[in-house]
Amino acid sequence: MLIWGLRACAAVAGSVVLLIVLFLVTESLPVLGHMGWSRFLTDASWHPAGDAAEGTFNLTPIVVGTLATTAGSVMIVVPLGLISAVFCCYYAPPVLARCYRRLIELLAGIPSVVYGFWGLVVLVPLVRRFEPPGPSLLAGVLILTVMILPTIALTAEAAMMNVPRAYLHGAAALGLSKRATLWGVVIPAAKSGVLTGVILGIGRAIGETMAILMVCGNIVQVPTSVFDPVRTLTANIALEMAYAMGDHRSALFVSGLVLMGLIMVLVIVAETISKRESHG
Amino acid sequence: MAKQFWCVGWLLVFMAANGGCGGESSEAIGKLVVTGSSTVAPLVAEIAKRFEQHYPHVRIDVQTGGSSRGISDVRRGLADVGMVSRAITSDEADLYGYLIALDGVCVIVHRDNPVRELTDKQIIDIYTGAITNWRAVSGRDTPIVVVNKAEGRSTLEVFLKHFRLASDRIKASVIIGDNQQGIKTVAGNPAAIGYVSIGAAQYEAEHAASIKILPMGGVAGTVENVSSGLFPLVRPLNLITNDEPIELARQFIEFACSDSVRDLVMEQYFVALSR
Numbered sequence: 212m213l214i215w216g217l218r219a220c221a222a223v224a225g226s227v228v229l230l231i232v233l234f235l236v237t238e239s240l241p242v243l244g245h246m247g248w249s250r251f252l253t254d255a256s257w258h259p260a261g262d263a264a265e266g267t268f269n270l271t272p273i274v275v276g277t278l279a280t281t282a283g284s285v286m287i288v289v290p291l292g293l294i295s296a297v298f299c300c301y302y303a304p305p306v307l308a309r310c311y312r313r314l315i316e317l318l319a320g321i322p323s324v325v326y327g328f329w330g331l332v333v334l335v336p337l338v339r340r341f342e343p344p345g346p347s348l349l350a351g352v353l354i355l356t357v358m359i360l361p362t363i364a365l366t367a368e369a370a371m372m373n374v375p376r377a378y379l380h381g382a383a384a385l386g387l388s389k390r391a392t393l394w395g396v397v398i399p400a401a402k403s404g405v406l407t408g409v410i411l412g413i414g415r416a417i418g419e420t421m422a423i424l425m426v427c428g429n430i431v432q433v434p435t436s437v438f439d440p441v442r443t444l445t446a447n448i449a450l451e452m453a454y455a456m457g458d459h460r461s462a463l464f465v466s467g468l469v470l471m472g473l474i475m476v477l478v479i480v481a482e483t484i485s486k487r488e489s490h491g
Numbered sequence: 492m493a494k495q496f497w498c499v500g501w502l503l504v505f506m507a508a509n510g511g512c513g514g515e516s517s518e519a520i521g522k523l524v525v526t527g528s529s530t531v532a533p534l535v536a537e538i539a540k541r542f543e544q545h546y547p548h549v550r551i552d553v554q555t556g557g558s559s560r561g562i563s564d565v566r567r568g569l570a571d572v573g574m575v576s577r578a579i580t581s582d583e584a585d586l587y588g589y590l591i592a593l594d595g596v597c598v599i600v601h602r603d604n605p606v607r608e609l610t611d612k613q614i615i616d617i618y619t620g621a622i623t624n625w626r627a628v629s630g631r632d633t634p635i636v637v638v639n640k641a642e643g644r645s646t647l648e649v650f651l652k653h654f655r656l657a658s659d660r661i662k663a664s665v666i667i668g669d670n671q672q673g674i675k676t677v678a679g680n681p682a683a684i685g686y687v688s689i690g691a692a693q694y695e696a697e698h699a700a701s702i703k704i705l706p707m708g709g710v711a712g713t714v715e716n717v718s719s720g721l722f723p724l725v726r727p728l729n730l731i732t733n734d735e736p737i738e739l740a741r742q743f744i745e746f747a748c749s750d751s752v753r754d755l756v757m758e759q760y761f762v763a764l765s766r
Contacts, residue, residue: 258659260642267659336679344636344664345680429641429666440665450641450668455559459643 235468242268242461251465257431259451259459268462272433274469276441279348279434280423281416284355289409291356292363296405297393299364300371312368319361327425330354335426342438346428349437354422359412366411370404371397403485410481417473420445444470520548521739527561527574528645529669530594530688531728534759535574538752542743549739558645562586565733571740573731576645587736588729591747593762595689596649596724597712599674601681602701606630609705615654617684620662625682638676638685639663646670649726650686678702689717690761718762728761 246268254269295315299308334353339345374397382392398405420443428440429450442450444466452463525535532555539551554570561573562583579588598614600606606628609617616622617635626632639661640647651658665683667673670691677683678701689704689712696702704712707723716722730744746752756763 256659258642260658331675332679339680339682343634343682346665346676424668425672428664430663442666450666451643455643 232471235464235471238464239461239468242458242465246458251462257447259455259462266458266462268465269431270444270466270469272431273442273444273447273466274473275433276348276427276431277417277443277445277470277473279441280351280355280427280443281413283348283352283437284359284416285409285413287352287356288360288363288412292360292367292408292412293398293405295360295364296367296371297397299368301389301393301397312365315361315364318357319365323358323419323421326354326358327422330422330426338438342436344428344438344440346426346440347438348427348434348441351423351427351441351443352437354426355416355419358419358422359416362415363405363408363412366408367401367405370401370408373404374400406481406485410477413477414474417470417477418445420449424449444473520546522550522552523572523739523743524552524554524564524570525572525574525730526554526556526564526570527731528558528576528728529555530576530645531574531591531730534592534728534756534761535730535747537755537759538747539743541752541755542746545746546742551743557643559643561731565731568733571732572736572743575729575731577648577726577729579729579731583731586731586733588731589744589748590727590729590764591752592728592756592764593717594726594728595712595714595717595722595762596646596653596686596726597689597692598684598686598705598707599677599692599696599702600684600705601677602703603681604630604703606705608709611654611708615656618654618656618662619660631682633682636665636680636683637661637663638665638667638673638683640673640686641666641668644668645726646686646688649724653724674700674702689714689722690759714757714762718764 250268251270254267256267257269257273259266259268295311299311303311330350330353334350335345338347338350338353378396378400379392382396387395423443424446427443427446429442429446430440431442431447432439434441447466448463451459455463525539532553536553539553543549543551556564558575558577561570561575564570565573565586573586575588576594579586598609604625606625609628613622613628617628618637618639622628623635624632625635640650642658647658650656665676667676667685670687673685673687674691674695677685678695692702692704692712693714696704706712710716710721710723712722717725730747732740732744736744753763
């Protein structure tokens, strides 16, 4: 009885994903059918209002925008998250560590629209002081950094906590210094857990919409500097979906499909890396 | 004890029956779905609330999603009444339109911006990238941050139509969604220029948002100038139906066009029609 219940739950969870993909595909089919994929890569710009004949549908700058904001924030967060986890597990006095952990957990619970509003009022004017216009790739990267830091810091910390005590005792018995223990024993042992956290963080960064929509400027262009405004796939859907009809609407579902594709690639890459790690 | 219980029970049944009959005899009953423009929706939601007070057995469901959605929902029968914040075009001549109020679109800049007025040509040049510094229009020496609306928004359509611009000629630095985001973006950036609904802009400018409404062609952007017909950038706010409205839809549209909602129109900083 129990086993069937579990199977049913698993089936529901699995079929939801499949149904969503199916939905995305069927909604994007009209435009893919009579335009094909190529126009999403080769058109002059993204001006999708109107039908296939008069609109232009180049999604490339938007994909670049998504990848740039995500990659930028992950590059900042991974070292930051690791340092935070190491500090929390091995250097901070227990009381401080507990307070710090609560703070990070609180950071994870703040709704994204609050981050977005804060970004619009504080971060964007700050960036503008360096280089106008202000809403930019940099502002997006910074806001994503704050948003995914808790995910990565908390999972990295959990992974480090889970390193078997015996390893630490062994390292101590060998007379290794604290730093050598960290680099040589703890971090390699916690690697797969840390990697899971990074993947979760990237997933959240790619999918983030509201905050990004408010601070990135949403101009469809391939950025040439970090101060250029960009548009991400999620912001593209959120900005235009409510007002889109016909081919425009369908093209937005293609944006969703591309987003789904990016996440799938991410999961596959993560799987291969973790497999290689566990074998090698 | 049990006897008392029965009494109360019968009393309730009696009251319910009585109430039910009284309602049925004269009042409208049913549910009305209204979808469309996010500019019109807050107004229609208030009108709907008052309508429901008059007719307690009516439920009116107001959903936003843009003028385009209003039109397609009404065509497909998903909504009884649509809200459209622009003039009905010739493609849509088959629909029935009812004007409920007017709204002006105004150009806004930051309150600290020394520029007091821009000509139509200057606005076009700024939005097409021919002018990129405020110095060129006797402002400070800072690059202009052009705030534009996302593709498909009706404010964008009104703006493009008035200045005879094509959407792909606009060189924007920021693209925003609704009026509130536009006001916040301009209020937070002394070098920004944007355009939003006058109703929203005048309300926010009077309630401490750091924005300034620029006059258009010498006419100040105020609700009064929109209603007198002086202000050039005006759009009509319409309710539409697919067929000649009957019963509840007709009652609601008549109510929305009547003088009994005039104060609600003013409260939303739209412009009531002079009848």
